[in-house]
Every structure is written in C-alpha cells, then in structure tokens.
Amino acid sequence: MRRKLVAGNWKMHGVKAQLGEIEAIAAAARANPEVDVALCVPFTLIEPAVAVAAGLPIGAQDVHEAEKGPHTGCISAEMLRDVGATLTIVGHSERRADQHETSHDAWAKAAAAHRHGLEVILCCGETEAERDAGRAERIVQSQIEKSLPDGAAPDWLTIAYEPRWAIGTGRTPTLEDIAAIHAIARAKLKMMAGNGAAEGIRILYGGSVTGANAEAILSVENVDGALVGGASLTAEKFVPIIEAAARASR
Numbered sequence: 001m002r003r004k005l006v007a008g009n010w011k012m013h014g015v016k017a018q019l020g021e022i023e024a025i026a027a028a029a030r031a032n033p034e035v036d037v038a039l040c041v042p043f044t045l046i047e048p049a050v051a052v053a054a055g056l057p058i059g060a061q062d063v064h065e066a067e068k069g070p071h072t073g074c075i076s077a078e079m080l081r082d083v084g085a086t087l088t089i090v091g092h093s094e095r096r097a098d099q100h101e102t103s104h105d106a107w108a109k110a111a112a113a114h115r116h117g118l119e120v121i122l123c124c125g126e127t128e129a130e131r132d133a134g135r136a137e138r139i140v141q142s143q144i145e146k147s148l149p150d151g152a153a154p155d156w157l158t159i160a161y162e163p164r165w166a167i168g169t170g171r172t173p174t175l176e177d178i179a180a181i182h183a184i185a186r187a188k189l190k191m192m193a194g195n196g197a198a199e200g201i202r203i204l205y206g207g208s209v210t211g212a213n214a215e216a217i218l219s220v221e222n223v224d225g226a227l228v229g230g231a232s233l234t235a236e237k238f239v240p241i242i243e244a245a246a247r248a249s250r
Contacts, residue, residue, distance in 0.1 A: 002154075002200065002202050002224045003034070003035070003036050003202075003224075003249070004034070004035045004036065004218060004224060004225045004245040004246075004248060004249050005035070005036040005037075005038065005158060005202055005204060005224060005225035005226075006035055006036070006037050006038075006225050006226050006228065006238075006241055006242050006245050007037070007038045007039070007040060007059075007121060007158075007160075007204065007225070007226070007227050007228065007232075008025070008037075008038070008039040008040065008228050008229075008232025008233075008238055009040050009061060009089060009092070009206075009227060009228065009229050009232060010039065010040065010041045010042060010045075010061075010232060010233060011061065011094070011229060012042060013042070013233055014041050014042050014044075014045045014233070015044075015045070016045070016048055018233075019045075019048055019049065019052050021233065021234050021235050022039060022041075022049050022052055022053055022056070023052050023053070023054070024235035024239070025037070025039065025056065025232075025235050025238055025239065025242075026052070026053045026054045026055065026056035027054075028235060028238075028239040028242050028243075029055075029056050029242065030054070030055070032242050032243060032245070032246040034245075034246045034249040034250065035225075035242055035245045035246050035249060036057075036225070037056060037057075037242055038056065038057040038058070038059055038086075038087060039053070039056060039057075039058055039059070039232065040058075040059040040060060040061050040087070040088070040089050040121075041058060041059075041060075041061075042061070043060060043075055043080075043083075046058055046059075046060060046080070046083045046084060046085050047083040047084055050083070050084035050085075057086045057087060057119075058084060058085055058086065059080075059085050059086060059087035059088050059089065059118075059119075059121075060075065060080050060085050060087075060088040060089070061088070061089050061092065062075070062088065062089065062090065062092070062095060062109070063075060063076065063077050063080060063088045063090065063109050063112060063113050063118070064076050064077075064109070064112070065105070065108035065109045065111070065112045066112070067112075076112075077112050077113045077115065077116035077118055078116055080113075080116075080118060081116055081117065081118065085118065086118065086119060087118055087119035087120065087121065088109075088113050088118050088119075088120060088121070089120075089121045089123065089160075089227075090106045090109040090110050090113065090120055090121070090122055090123070090147075091103065091105070091106030091109070091110075091122050091123045091124065091143070091147055092123045092162070093123060093125050093162055093164040093167060094167070097164065102146075103142070103143050103145075103146035103147040104146060104147075106122060106123075106143075106146075106147040107146060107147045107148070107149055110122055110147065110148075110149045110157070111149040111150070114149060114151070114156055114157075118156075119156045119157070119158070120149075120156060120157050120158065121158045121159075121160050121204070121227060122144075122147055122148070122157065122158070122159055122160065123159075123160045123161075123162055123206070123227070124139075124140050124143035124144055124147065124159065124160070124161055124162070124185070125139075125140065125143075125161055125162040125163045125164050125206075125207075126139040126140060126163055126164065126165075127139075127164045127165060128163075128164070128165035131163065131165065136163070136177075136181065137180070137181065137184045140161065140181055140184060140185055140188075141184060141185075141188050144159065144185060144188045144189065144192070145188065145192065148189075148192050148193070152189070152192070152193040152197055152201065153193070153197050153200070153201070154197060154200030154201045154202065157201055158201065158202045158203075158204060158224075158225075159185055159189070159201060159202070159203045159204070160203070160204040160205075160206050160227040161178075161181050161182060161185060161203060161204070161205055161206065162205075162206035162207050162227060163181075163207050165207075166206075166207030166208050167206070167207050167208070167229060168208065168229060168230060169207075169208060170208050171207075171208060172207055172208050172209075172213060172217070173207075175216060175217065175220050178205055178217060178220050178223060179220045179221055179222065179223075182203050182205070182220065182221070182222035182223055183221070183222055185203050185222070186198060186203060186222050189201055189203075202224035202225055203222055203223065203224050204223070204224060204225045204226055204227045205217055205218075205220075205223050205225075205226055205227070206226060206227030206228065206229070209226045209227075209228050209231060209241060210231050210237070210240075210241070211231070211237065211239075211240025211241055211243075211244065214226060214240070214241040214244035214245065215244035215247055215248055218244060218245050218248040219248050225245060226241060226245070228241055
C-alpha cells in the first residue's frame, strides 16, 4: 500500500515571522507517523525552515534545469541541496500559465532535480476550458507523457493532479471525476514506467483541498495524498488535512 503524502505549497507567501507555523506543522507530522508530510516554501525560507522543522522535509517550488550559468533570478538543484531542500515541485500550473512553462520544461527540471538527489513532485492538470471541451483526460495524459523523466521511480518521483480551475477557487471536481483522472494517470504511468514503478509512484490530488473535504478525497482509489496550497499556510488549517490523511490510511 502506498503511504499517503500531504505536501504543502506556500507559493509566494511566508516570512521568518511564520516559522512558528512550520514548527507546529512539523509537530503534527510527528504525531501522525502513518503519513508523509512535506512543505515547499519560498527559496528565502528554505534554510530557516530546515532549522526549525525537526525532520519535516522542506522543499522548493521550482528549480532551473541548468547546473549554473547566466540565468538571473533562477535557482539550481545544487543550490537547493546546499540550503537543505530535499524535494521540489516542477510543472505547477501557475508556472505553466504565468511563466509560460511547457511540459518539456517540466521534464528538464525534473531530470535536473533527480540528478542532484532531490525528490520531485511533477504537476499536471487541465484548464476549465479544456475540461468543458471534454479534453481533460487527453491533456493529463499528454502532460505526463511529455514531462515524465527517464528512470521514473517511486523513491524520488510523485505526480500531482491539479485541475487549474480548482486551484484557490474553492471549487473541486466530483469524487468520480478525481477517480477517473487518477486512473488515467496511473494507466499512463504503467505504459511509460512499467507496472512495478507505476504501482509505487504516488499520485496526489491538488486544488482547494481543505480539512472538510480531505478525508473524502483521500479515500478515492489511486489518490495517494494531497498537494495543498492556501490551507497549508497555517497549522490550524493544514493539520486537519494531515489528520484526515492519517484516518484514510488506517
């Protein structure tokens, strides 16, 4: 059975005054050992977060595919490792939309992260227009096909399905819709990585996950955890999701 993973994405939020929230989240993670918990924070917070997280994995929200060079404002995988990060998100829909990143970009970033020993959460998901046009399954399949790096394996790779229209809107797909996309994603992984690796790779759901809906979502077949945005910024909102994941694991 795949262990549940609850990963928080702080996005462009967080200053040192909020380190107490990270300490409280780390305490909740220790209190729920059935579940894996991680936080992906802004680069400026990675090192101080590692210092107070007491074993809670701290990650980044993006990584550059190059080792080094003239890439103003970008952060390499080696730099992330140097400040204590153990994982990174790549291919998030907000970067695909706002920074015009492609699935090829996500592939290159995931490969670079893996080369430097970082775990990767690789995101995929359709827009509202794509879903309304009946293209959600094809979009997710295509993004996985074009983004999945060589050697995909459960010890370093996680997939996160995040329908773009559900992020930060309070809207979520139906449980049936979530199940359908996760099944499609699992089948695509089997085609590309083989049955053994694909059975072990976790597929998270992300998009307006809260303490109120987490247990139902996390009980859906092939949903192996959650990638949580706004609700991960405080222990008050994030801990109930961790606890829901623990219940769904029992």
